[in-house]
Amino acid sequence: xxxxxxxxxxxxxxxxxxxxxxxxxxxxxxxxxxxxxxxxxxxxxxxxxxxxxxxxxxxxxxxxxxxxxxxxxxxxxxxxxxxxxxxxxxxxxxxxxxxxxxxxxxxxxxxxxxxxxxxxxxxxxxxxxxxxxxxxxxxxxxxxxxxxxxxxxxxxxxxxxxxxxxxxxxxxxxxxxxxxxxxxxxxxxxxxxxxxxxxxxxxxxxxxxxxxxxxxxxxxxxxxxxxxxxxxxxxxxxxxxxxxxxxxxxxxxxxxxxxxxxxxxxxxxxxxxxxxxxxxxxxxxxxxxxxxxxxxxxxxxxxxxxxxxxxxxxxxxxxxxxxxxxxxxxxxxxxxxxxxxxxxxxxxxxxxxxxxxxxxxxxxxxxxxxxxxxxxxxxxxxxxxxxxxxxxxxxxxxxxxxxxxxxxxxxxxxxxx
Amino acid sequence: xxxxxxxxxxxxxxxxxxxxxxxxxxxxxxxxxxxxxxxxxxxxxxxxxxxxxxxxxxxxxxxxxxxxxxxxxxxxxxxxxxxxxxxxxxxxxxxxxxxxxxxxxxxxxxxxxxxxxxxxxxxxxxxxxxxxxxxxxxxxxxxxxxxxxxxxxxxxxxxxxxxxxxxxxxxxxxxxxxxxxxxxxxxxxxxxxxxxxxxxxxxxxxxxxxxxxxxxxxxxxxxxxxxxxxxxxxxxxxxxxxxxxxxxxxxxxxxxxxxxxxxxxxxxxxxxxxxxxxxxxxxxxxxxxxxxxxxxxxxxxxxxxxxxxxxxxxxxxxxxxxxxxxxxxxxxxxxxxxxxxxxxxxxxxxxxxxxxxxxxxxxxxxxxxxxxxxxxxxxxxxxxxxxxxxxxxxxxxxxxxxxxxxxxxxxxxxxxx
Numbered sequence: 001x002x003x004x005x006x007x008x009x010x011x012x013x014x015x016x017x018x019x020x021x022x023x024x025x026x027x028x029x030x031x032x033x034x035x036x037x038x039x040x041x042x043x044x045x046x047x048x049x050x051x052x053x054x055x056x057x058x059x060x061x062x063x064x065x066x067x068x069x070x071x072x073x074x075x076x077x078x079x080x081x082x083x084x085x086x087x088x089x090x091x092x093x094x095x096x097x098x099x100x101x102x103x104x105x106x107x108x109x110x111x112x113x114x115x116x117x118x119x120x121x122x123x124x125x126x127x128x129x130x131x132x133x134x135x136x137x138x139x140x141x142x143x144x145x146x147x148x149x150x151x152x153x154x155x156x157x158x159x160x161x162x163x164x165x166x167x168x169x170x171x172x173x174x175x176x177x178x179x180x181x182x183x184x185x186x187x188x189x190x191x192x193x194x195x196x197x198x199x200x201x202x203x204x205x206x207x208x209x210x211x212x213x214x215x216x217x218x219x220x221x222x223x224x225x226x227x228x229x230x231x232x233x234x235x236x237x238x239x240x241x242x243x244x245x246x247x248x249x250x251x252x253x254x255x256x257x258x259x260x261x262x263x264x265x266x267x268x269x270x271x272x273x274x275x276x277x278x279x280x281x282x283x284x285x286x287x288x289x290x291x292x293x294x295x296x297x298x299x300x301x302x303x304x305x306x307x308x309x310x311x312x313x314x315x316x317x318x319x320x321x322x323x324x325x326x327x328x329x330x331x332x333x334x335x336x337x338x339x340x341x342x343x344x345x346x347x348x349x350x351x352x353x354x355x356x357x358x359x360x361x362x363x364x365x366x367x368x369x370x371x372x373x374x375x376x377x378x379x380x381x382x383x384x385x386x387x388x389x390x391x392x393x394x395x396x397x398x399x400x401x402x403x404x405x406x407x408x409x410x411x412x413x414x415x416x417x
Numbered sequence: 418x419x420x421x422x423x424x425x426x427x428x429x430x431x432x433x434x435x436x437x438x439x440x441x442x443x444x445x446x447x448x449x450x451x452x453x454x455x456x457x458x459x460x461x462x463x464x465x466x467x468x469x470x471x472x473x474x475x476x477x478x479x480x481x482x483x484x485x486x487x488x489x490x491x492x493x494x495x496x497x498x499x500x501x502x503x504x505x506x507x508x509x510x511x512x513x514x515x516x517x518x519x520x521x522x523x524x525x526x527x528x529x530x531x532x533x534x535x536x537x538x539x540x541x542x543x544x545x546x547x548x549x550x551x552x553x554x555x556x557x558x559x560x561x562x563x564x565x566x567x568x569x570x571x572x573x574x575x576x577x578x579x580x581x582x583x584x585x586x587x588x589x590x591x592x593x594x595x596x597x598x599x600x601x602x603x604x605x606x607x608x609x610x611x612x613x614x615x616x617x618x619x620x621x622x623x624x625x626x627x628x629x630x631x632x633x634x635x636x637x638x639x640x641x642x643x644x645x646x647x648x649x650x651x652x653x654x655x656x657x658x659x660x661x662x663x664x665x666x667x668x669x670x671x672x673x674x675x676x677x678x679x680x681x682x683x684x685x686x687x688x689x690x691x692x693x694x695x696x697x698x699x700x701x702x703x704x705x706x707x708x709x710x711x712x713x714x715x716x717x718x719x720x721x722x723x724x725x726x727x728x729x730x731x732x733x734x735x736x737x738x739x740x741x742x743x744x745x746x747x748x749x750x751x752x753x754x755x756x757x758x759x760x761x762x763x764x765x766x767x768x769x770x771x772x773x774x775x776x777x778x779x780x781x782x783x784x785x786x787x788x789x790x791x792x793x794x795x796x797x798x799x800x801x802x803x804x805x806x807x808x809x810x811x812x813x814x815x816x817x818x819x820x821x822x823x824x825x826x827x828x829x830x831x832x833x834x
Contacts (some may be wrong), residue, residue, distance in 0.1 A: 002651045002652060003622070003624070003651075003652050005677055005678060005681070007588075008532055008590055008591075008624060009531060009532065009681065010530065010531060010532055010533050010534045010537075010556075011534050012530060012534075013530065013531040013532070013681055013684075013685065016681075016684045016685060016688070040485060040486055041485075043480070043481035043484065043485055046480060046481065046484045046485075048476055048480040048484070051476055051480075051484070052472075052473060052476045052477070055469075055472045055473070055476065056469060056472070056473065059465055059468055059469045059472065060469070063460070063463060063465040063468075064460035064463065066666055067460065067463045067465070067468070067664035067665070067666035067667070068457060068458075068460055068463075068664070068665055068666055069457055069660070069665040069666070070666070101690075102519060102690040102693070102694070103690055103691060105688075105689070105690045105691045106689060106690040109688060109689045109690065113427065113429060113430065113555075114426060114427060114430040115425055115426065115427055115430070116427050117427045117428050117429075120427075131687075131688070131691065134687070134688055135688040135689075138530075138685075138688050139427075171424075173425055174425075205420065207420065207425060234419045234420075235419060235420050243486070247484035247485070247696075248484070248485055248486040248695070249483050249484035249485055249486070249487070249694055249695035249696040249699075250484070250694055250696055251690070251692070251693065251694035251695075260422055261422060264422070264426065264430055264433075267430075267433045268430065268433060268555075270548075270551070271433070271522075271526060271548070271551055271552040271555050272522070272523060272526045272552075272689070273518075273519040273520055273522045273523040273526065273668070274520055274522045274548065275668070276519070276668065277519070277666055277667055277668035277694060277697055278665070278666035278668075279664075279666040279667055279668075279697060280694055280696060280697060282666075
């Protein structure tokens with residue numbers, strides 16, 4: 001370098017860290033490693049034939065529109081189709097309440113840009129989505145973590161956190177929640193917890209950011225309403241995406257909020273990239289118009305249900321006593337807890353190099369740096385055989401490192417939590 | 418609203434302004450208005466048949482890759498093809514020196530995020546690209562404007578500006594330049610000015626951001642080397658895009674810089690949107706591999722040359738004495754100067770409502786708020802007939818408002834500058 005790069009970096013850039021997941025993905029793309037680390041959908045779920053048909057038709061019928069610049073808000077037809085799509089979940093929104101983004105991640109960055117100043121407080125779950133924590137961190141905020149149990153965020157603890165901030169004269173900008181099949185834990189919030197969250201958000205006059213990319217991938221049980229549906233969007237901002245249902249390679253996400261908030265988001269997105277690709281938006285609109293996603297969803301959920309079941313069976317069979325895990329009713333991930341005192345981060349190099357199996361360490365998902373004995377396991381991308389073999393490898397590694405007090409390898413019924 | 422939105426906005430968001438151009442575009446999409454305001458390419462230049470073929474092949478041959486998440490850096494094949502593509506311009510870069518972005522605009526935002534803190538100084542041309550000024554402004558920087566003549570930025574004035582900042586103990590983060598067929602002025606920097614810029618950037622140890630979306634659309638004359646080629650990328654960051662050549666609806670832009678700088682940009686983009694769409698990247702890579710763009714460029718330039726000629730002829734025929742304009746050798750825009758004292762902004766409502774013709778006011782492109790008597794005219798989108806009629810309308814309006822001293826409507830040879 002002829003320049004001293006550090007001298008040119010912004011304060012934010014000096015604090016930026018590469019995503020642990022993304023860096024790991026590079027490692028684990030080497031042959032022979034079974035990776036539970038990513039969050040990729042199974043490519044066999046991609047609607048390839050339908051996309052061929054729709055791409056051809058879009059270029060035949062609307063090329064001069066689909067290849068031109070679009071408005072920042074996003075393709076009008078896509079927004080209208082999304083309004084129709086979300087109605088099935090009780091979300092009522094007109095096109096002016098919807099902004100198309102490059103995946104949900106851009107939505108999170110827009111939220112950071114529009115709402116966050118250095119020193120602001122926000123509230124997140126413990127654990128919470130790693131890439132959201134990462135982007136909020138670039139805005140220099142303080143993240144207050146509230147623990148989760150198997151019903152969602154512990155709203156009693158949320159009340160304490162809000163009261164504590166209020167006593168300091170602080171007003172958190174928003175509460176960030178992933179209520180359905182949470183990344184990373186797989187937990188789904190009960191309707192009671194959702195209502196309690198809204199009641200507290202109203203009492204303390206803060207916003208709710210509901211990040212909901214997995215909702216449509218439900219295997220069983222009944223779906224509580226989206227938080228957005230429960231408050232009619234009065235103080236909730238809703239994010240979703242087609243990355244887990246249609247295909248991530250289209251990079252279509254969207255945000256829903258009151259018109260006045262969306263107008264602010266639009267202004268922010270103008271500066272960020274003017275508009276999302278018209279071509280992929282036109283394709284997504286046509287996929288919805290033809291009800292292709294609607295017809296495919298049951299099959300997609302069936303694929304991931306089989307994989308979750310394979311992982312649950314393998315865990316039950318292989319894991320020693322003292323290890324517990326969640327039993328998600330949908331989504332792409334489950335959450336594993338080692339006995340207290342074990343360190344998932346310290347084990348990772350051996351996992352990758354000796355056992356050739358990868359996971360994401362739980363501490364990355366903890367705004368407070370906790371969760372050292374936890375890890376996230378993805379079941380959507382590996383095959384059922386790989387899940388079987390990968391869990392065997394992981395269990396072998398864990399057994400080798402069990403603290404003496406819990407090193408019984410006798411079979412027992414593992415309690416999921 | 419049940420919430421007081423202003424209380425939640427970040428400092429940056431409170432200062433964000435919607436793009437004048439984008440807002441105007443909404444107005445001028447009404448029927449009957451001839452718009453010289455946009456910057457859209459002519460949809461007849463879109464390679465529709467080739468895109469149909471390539472989309473079909475990409476989905477047939479590489480669907481599981483083209484529909485999946487990609488790495489943040491961008492599609493490897495596309496980056497390799499871009500390295501090959503840019504070699505014709507003397508730009509030497511390997512794939513690790515290239516980052517794929519959602520159009521050049523995302524590149525500008527990444528530059529802001531990685532380099533700019535509130536209060537930093539940067540240097541821009543007078544006039545300069547409006548959407549760049551807009552995004553840099555959201556980072557709270559001071560923009561120091563340096564005037565332009567028909568050879569590019571006046572580098573003597575740049576030396577003064579740099580010396581002035583140095584005397585205040587200030588170190589500008591970068592100099593932002595659009596050296597080829599500049600948006601808005603249509604001016605191309607001479608090679609001498611490019612070299613003088615680099616010499617000053619080295620002397621004062623600052624970076625150069627070279628935004629070069631129009632370079633490939635050259636009608637005549639010979640092309641000076643890109644600034645990046647002149648310093649081998651030692652302190653230059655190069656931005657380009659396929660929005661003006663292949664199609665804006667693919668939203669493919671890219672950045673070129675030293676590997677260490679690109680690594681910082683990648684980290685920033687991870688938080689912004691994880692990755693650009695794999696599908697459109699795979700399509701663009703294949704368009705390059707098949708030399709489709711290379712074969713089409715002469716025809717694209719021919720289309721815009723005819724339109725520029727139509728606009729120059731109409732201006733020559735219609736405009737009164739005292740009005741001058743640039744004669745760009747390429748690109749999409751020319752720049753019109755009214756007699757001093759006239760105000761393009763004050764005229765705009767009458768232009769749109771009475772004469773039904775639109776342009777962008779020049780002051781929007783001036784970091785110092787100057788340029789009130791100037792306007793940007795786009796010739797790429799309207800048809801030749803619309804150009805003819807639109808310039809007639811614009812001239813009629815200008816003649817009605819000429820100051821008395823210059824209100825001669827007698828024909829004269831207009832000096833272009």
